[in-house]
Amino acid sequence: MNRTQLRHGLAILIQHNLLYYDVDSDTHMAYYEANTDNAYCLIRTGKILEMIDTSFGPPTKDVVQSLLLLGQTRISDLVAAYREKIASANQAVIDKESNVFDDAAATNGNSQPKKLNNLAVKSTAQLNSILCRLVEAELIDVVHDKSFQSPIDTYKAVEKEATDTFFPGGVKGGKAKIEFEEKIAEGLRKVRNESKLLKRKLEQNGPAAKRRKLFLNGGVANGAHDEEEDKDPALDPKQVIRINYEKCLVELRNRRLVQFASEMIGDMTSYVYGVLLKQLTKQLSRCRLDPAMDMGELEEGQGSGIVTTAEILDSLKTSVDLSLGLGKTSREALSSRAAEKLQELPPKKKLILEADVDGDARADESEDDGSDSDESGTDDDAKDYAPPAANGSKVKFADSTAKEQKMDRPTQLRQHLLLLAESSRHFVRHCGYNEWTVDFVPLMQVLREAELDSVIERTSGRQGLRLVRILRNKGKLDEKALPNVALMRKPEIQQKMLEMQTAGFVQVQEVPRDNKADVKKSFFLWFHDEEKSIGRLLDTSYKAMLRCMQVLEVVRQKERDVLMLTKRTDVKGREEEVMRKEYYERYRKFLDCERKLFAQTMRLDDMVALLRDY
């Protein structure tokens, strides 16, 4: 490899954010380091595009796709590239082959007969407006000179600066230490915020609120909003932008949570949940707070803010019928006091299913006294519920045909929200009257646990899951006590436990009965270490991903000759016509395999994301 090649290689790697570098100020030598986090994020490309597509529309997806392909880009370059494309598309029939965005364009173009071309992005003004929107959503941020420092280098630099400016004599004493740490955190935050420069600028000028609103309504910026587009300030063409994976993760996490809610409760409720999350995470830049930078916030809860019922209501699609997805029942069958219970503080610790319910028995008891009054209907909140059914026997369900019993929309919305709050998974917290928040940290733990459980259930069966959850609930348990609790036969249990021990889901501890430590007399205590199991799961996921890729490589090798053929320019794009039948058959099979393996890798990434990043 000669110098030019090396430089070229490095440049490309840097462009795609795959390298960190640091120029030592004394020696003027550049040190390179691989940016593994970003490299890993490449695997999420597909997922991010899909997410952008559904929540912002195809044109935005188009832009993001270009950005992902190009790596970091100067805005002017991006605009130029688009201008050229638009021009050529406007001029002539689109050359089908060269149009990478054929799919996106096709779906969108039909609905816009007025337009000359059927590209997803029709004008540079639209491009600008899309970029503005993305910047506002923090999905793209600005590249600055510190972007390529590895986190450790950044930390060192900030630390040095802090020492030099504030503590030239060294840090002494506990108090100074805390102060020092605060200074570092501040410095780090400053560096981090530099990439949000564009966003802040955008927020300063222009009717940001108005634009943001537009953007929330599904963000269909497909030319119908020409006027709005003109109002967007032109972005500084010299800025270099890139995809902000951290924020993308937040969005992906939202989707994951919605999926979970749909699984646990139902689709309509999960739709409401999605809207709530979207509102809530607008100002949330990352899934996990950095302990070095966000100390303060960490201590005072998650700082994830609150959303009011009205805000959610404003963002719901009008076409959605909220009366769906919930069972009907008379007002008498509901206790509004229990449903409306406010929880002002986030849960202290991770709570296990039963412990949770039994745990706040005391709190419940005290409310019992009050619950009589709400049954008599004098409670203020009571009117929020459906008017009483014709004859309110205990479990009589209201007749759904009776129109006059229809609840108004805010009430319907509230019912979904309350259901989310009541769930044993604590999807949301009703933190004040008509105010809602999400405690992400414990919630993600719940989700991780659920994922772990489903892996256990899939690999060790329902009885395996039963045993693990018994141990999770009861702590360490003697081997002899298990059959009674689990209502399973002894040999079956032994077999299952050994099986799960090998899989790393349960651990055993031998406790000798006396000094002689006679194995026959020892107690065997089983237990389940959740963190350990999850760690192991993550490890397995990595390995499985790697093996998927390796298998793909093997398949590629095997079908080498076919693949070579498809690379030829005269074959590319018309494989079916040109290739011999058996070759084409092999090619098709290969594509099948490739698709499957990629899909699998993506699904594995879902696990990794949940276990590691969310």
Added chain:
Amino acid sequence: MAGSQGDAAKLQILKDALYDEARQHGSESRLFTQRDLLGLNVIPNENATLLLRVVQGLCDDKLFVGTNNHAGLAWRWRSKEDAKKYTSLSDETMMVYSMIDEAGADGIWNRTIKFKLNMHDSVVKSAIKTLETKGYIMGMKNVEHPNKKMYIKANLRPSDRATGGPWFTDGELDTAFITELEMIVFEFIKTQSAYLGSQGGHRSVGPARMPTKGVIRGGAAPVSNVGDSSSRGVKRAATEISNDDQTPAPAPAPAPVTAPHQSSSSSTAVNKARLKVFLPLPAGYKTYPTVSEIAQQIDKWGITNNTTLSEADIQQLVDILTFDGLIEPIKVNGRKGYRVTRPTKQETSSLAKRQKDREAGIGLDLTLMGVETGSNGLTETPCGRCPVFELCEEGGPVSPSNCVYFTEWLGLDEGRSKPPNGIVPA
């Protein structure tokens, strides 16, 4: 002589009177102290000596049994038939029998008898044999000591401690029984804790059908639910609905009770007329079934023909279901009820129908309880369930490049025609 004759007759009268009076005052297990017996007002002048003579006489007749309890000597009465059994036995046999009798419902180990009576093995054996042939005692099994030979009085039922409670039959955990009951309890909770909506929407649906007694026998309980396993196939990704602009506006008047997205995707479903789905009940629902309600219901159905299940037994079942992740406890105003998890994913046809289907060989891969957990990336990939996962590495005996599981999973295995279904051979 005449005096002693008359004395004996008088004693006999007193014996009879005391015996009858004692029977009136308590069960066979009640212990009477000397004071208690005097209090029965049978013995004139509270004459303790006379009482002792009378009691001694009763003991000789085996109608009274003396024991030493913490408060001193005490007696309990024994039924006349039992007493007759005693008197008909030889001395050794009688001692053995009384040991077994004393042990009550817990039963006694034959070696314990031998040890306590300090008798020869053969004597005990022959005594037991005699008693068994006479039908006075029987062998029993104790779950705690399955290998010990235990005996119990023939007219007693082994205690729960010995049998292991209602879950054991002949000392073996009766898993079939447990599973059946679990299914019924689960079905009950499911139908009581979720609202069965149908897409037709017009029919006002009360709590769904409860399984009847016929259910457990797999008998012909009428099946009212038309919706069958096809509803299971209709799964809607929440991600689709959440941001999908194409979501059609739900039909106006009789609104489909399912999510709007379903109305579009399920139009091809077989039973499109009545697509049923369980829906969660609104927050604060007050009457999720409690353990005692479940116990009462089970009792009412009379499913457990000769075993009565206590609330604690039902609680145990309910706990199992909770651990299995099928139901969850929910506390509303301090009342702890249970509700089904993932209501919208639950099977809506009745348990009876599903059991019948299963007998007919349909839907064998479906569970009768709850929902299968969704698979995730890891469990779907061959590696996630690979038995040689730890050994697998490039250059090793098993490696991704020669992996048979992947070959099959990808359908590259020409030899087999089985389509890849994502399931790795165990």
